């Protein structure tokens with residue numbers, strides 16, 4: 404006999420001003436299975452899941468839980484019926500500790516006389532038990548503000564489990580997890596499915612999807628393409644069904660050759676933070692794509708942010724175009740022709756209420772200012788619009804128009820706007836920290852093409868990346884770091900997964 408689906412969405416449609424985000428989409432999820440949801444940035448994955456979680460009400464269609472039709476007014480309704488969701492954008496309460504974040508809104512109380520007190524002891528014990536059950540190594544009393552992005556993600560996962568949900572929706576859960584943590588998450592997922600819980604798993608990482616899911620549903624432009632057993636799919640098939648065409652190449656044709664001219668030289672740079680990087684020296688040439696690999700904790704972001712003037716250094720020198728540079732703040736770095744796309748761009752990059760245009764041209768205001776004899780400054784709106792449109796086109800940013808507030812764009816499209824912002828500044832040296840995280844396959848190719856164009860024009864690109872294929876596919880040379888030390892620099896053409904992993908896990912063995 405057919406098992407009753409735990410979640411059944413039928414003919415769901417949802418429109419926002421200017422976009423039909425969902426058009427007659429159906430999804431059937433069986434208990435105890437991992438159901439993957441795939442599609443390009445802006446395909447409608449998060450919107451569909453927000454309908455299942457009561458955050459949006461569909462315009463049309465029905466939702467059934469265990470065969471019974473439901474109407475969710477809000478997320479609390481959904482949680483009461485056993486649906487839990489881990490969001491793509493995290494909003495931890497930084498001034499509270501781990502256990503308070505897990506039990507927020509459900510903190511246990513005890514009564515002493517006429518007064519209700521927070522039952523800290525019970526909360527601590529419950530949290531500890533939950534963390535142990537899931538084998539998550541976190542102290543319930545650590546302040547969340549002190550934790551990194553991956554730990555915040557773990558808290559989110561633990562909270563979803565704590566509701567005893569029958570369906571847990573995970574929207575790009577591994578985008579900020581280390582490999583070890585991702586493995587941990589897969590273990591938790593296996594544990595939950597064995598107990599009959601269904602997981603809806605959204606990710607752009609195809610190897611992950613093929614590995615852990617039972618069924619895969621693919622969406623394109625707000626419509627359902629289809630649902631298949633994962634066993635019947637290959638990466639090639641998934642890609643062509645997502646983008647609606649065959650994609651034969653993952654990387655653009657390589658046509659650039661780095662010059663001999665040194666663009667950036669770093670000599671014996673040591674961080675002011677004793678737990679960060681130590682004595683790092685390297686140089687990057689004009690017209691070169693320089694990759695930086697390493698595991699999380701290798702201090703790659705810290706190194707680049709220090710070169711950019713965002714973090715203090717204790718000793719060492721930075722030379723730009725043959726001149727010794729004094730960089731004490733980001734402004735100094737920008738003046739010297741540098742730009743940096745940060746890793747945590749959702750938190751530090753976008754201004755939600757401003758339009759796509761404002762967010763794109765933000766770093767380039769001076770170039771868009773008209774000065775009149777009266778001394779007044781005006782912003783040249785026509786040029787701002789034209790510049791923003793150029794990158795909306797080049798990066799295929801999915802937005803109704805340039806005036807739309809950026810907060811209404813899908814996660815991946817918000818990231819593309821930020822990349823456009825720095826490309827527009829046209830820097831001589833562009834530093835990209837995990838540039839394609841959360842970005843779909845088609846858009847990745849577009850970003851690689853833009854990188855290739857930049858170096859052809861004699862610019863320099865430094866790319867921190869944790870994705871091996873991208874590091875090897877794009878870099879002229881790859882510098883690998885391990886625990887704050889430079890462990891080796893290898894030629895892109897000769898790089899292999901093994902070589903990079905070796906260098907990333909130990910730094911004793913000097914340059915290879």
Ligand SMILES: Nc1ncnc2c1ncn2[C@@H]1O[C@H](COP(=O)(O)OP(=O)(O)OP(=O)(O)O)[C@@H](O)[C@H]1O
Nearest residue numbers: 419424444445446447448449450811812813814815
């Ligand atoms: N609250 C909203 N207001 C207006 N438009 C919205 C809103 N939420 C989503 N959209 C639009 O709906 C479409 C689908 O977005 P959604 O976030 O579901 O995409 P996604 O598949 O999750 O993409 P990604 O992989 O980038 O996260 C996009 O065009 C987006 O701009």
Ligand SMILES: [Mg+2]
Nearest residue numbers: 449491813814
């Ligand atoms: Mg999304």
